[in-house]
Amino acid sequence: NAGVTQTPKFQVLKTGQSMTLQCAQDMNHNSMYWYRQDPGMGLRLIYYSASEGTTDKGEVPNGYNVSRLNKREFSLRLESAAPSQTSVYFCASSEDSSGVYGWELFFGEGSRLTVL
Amino acid sequence: QKEVEQNSGPLSVPEGAIASLNCTYSDRGSQSFFWYRQYSGKSPELIMSIYSNGDKEDGRFTAQLNKASQYVSLLIRDSQPSDSATYLCASYASPAAGNKLTFGGGTRVLVKP
Numbered sequence: 001n002a003g004v005t006q007t008p009k010f011q012v013l014k015t016g017q018s019m020t021l022q023c024a025q026d027m028n029h030n031s032m033y034w035y036r037q038d039p040g041m042g043l044r045l046i047y048y049s050a051s052e053g054t055t056d057k058g059e060v061p062n063g064y065n066v067s068r069l070n071k072r073e074f075s076l077r078l079e080s081a082a083p084s085q086t087s088v089y090f091c092a093s094s095e096d097s098s099g100v101y102g103w104e105l106f107f108g109e110g111s112r113l114t115v116l
Numbered sequence: 117q118k119e120v121e122q123n124s125g126p127l128s129v130p131e132g133a134i135a136s137l138n139c140t141y142s143d144r145g146s147q148s149f150f151w152y153r154q155y156s157g158k159s160p161e162l163i164m165s166i167y168s169n170g171d172k173e174d175g176r177f178t179a180q181l182n183k184a185s186q187y188v189s190l191l192i193r194d195s196q197p198s199d200s201a202t203y204l205c206a207s208y209a210s211p212a213a214g215n216k217l218t219f220g221g222g223t224r225v226l227v228k229p
Contacts, residue, residue, distance in 0.1 A: 042219035103208050103217055107159035
């Protein structure tokens with residue numbers, strides 16, 4: 001059982017380049033999330049998708065776009081990468097996000113992105 | 117001011133001792149709280165959740181919640197070197213507050229043999 005799978009695990013970009021981080025989950029979860037983690041900052045939500053067909057902005061959405069391709073897949077796109085987007089990116093999923101009890105997040109292994 | 121605050125540490129404890137981690141939050145509407153453990157270079161994993169005031173025990177872990185003081189803590193009894201990790205506190209408020217988990221910056225714990 002793979003859980004949450006992210007690709008690529010490592011990527012180096014030059015400023016202005018674009019790329020897409022892919023995420024897939026096999027737990028039949030409704031909700032999916034993209035977080036970034038910077039030293040001392042904890043996890044900050046970029047975008048989330050409460051259910052197939054919906055996406056919403058999180059705390060730090062600027063410079064990113066997302067696509068919920070189907071129930072399993074949720075991709076994150078950087079259209080024009082900037083050094084400030086150097087970070088570790090985590091995709092996560094949960095059974096649902098509709099209330100107090102639906103917040104056990106299952107995380108992928110992370111994608112380490114460096115923008116030069 | 118961050119919505120969820122944690123001491124970054126490192127919190128150094130001898131093997132077999134109790135590690136006490138603290139977390140404060142600013143949103144009085146927060147309803148549920150979570151502790152995630154993250155080993156270096158790995159992804160976070162949920163270890164405890166707590167929804168009501170008081171203590172909740174699971175094995176060597178005890179979560180404590182005091183909503184009046186806006187304070188949640190995690191105790192790790194009989195600490196082992198394998199407990200060395202960063203512990204992230206997270207809170208959930210409500211759909212009106214954005215329907216998301218808010219994470220603190222994490223406390224690094226180092227258990228010394």
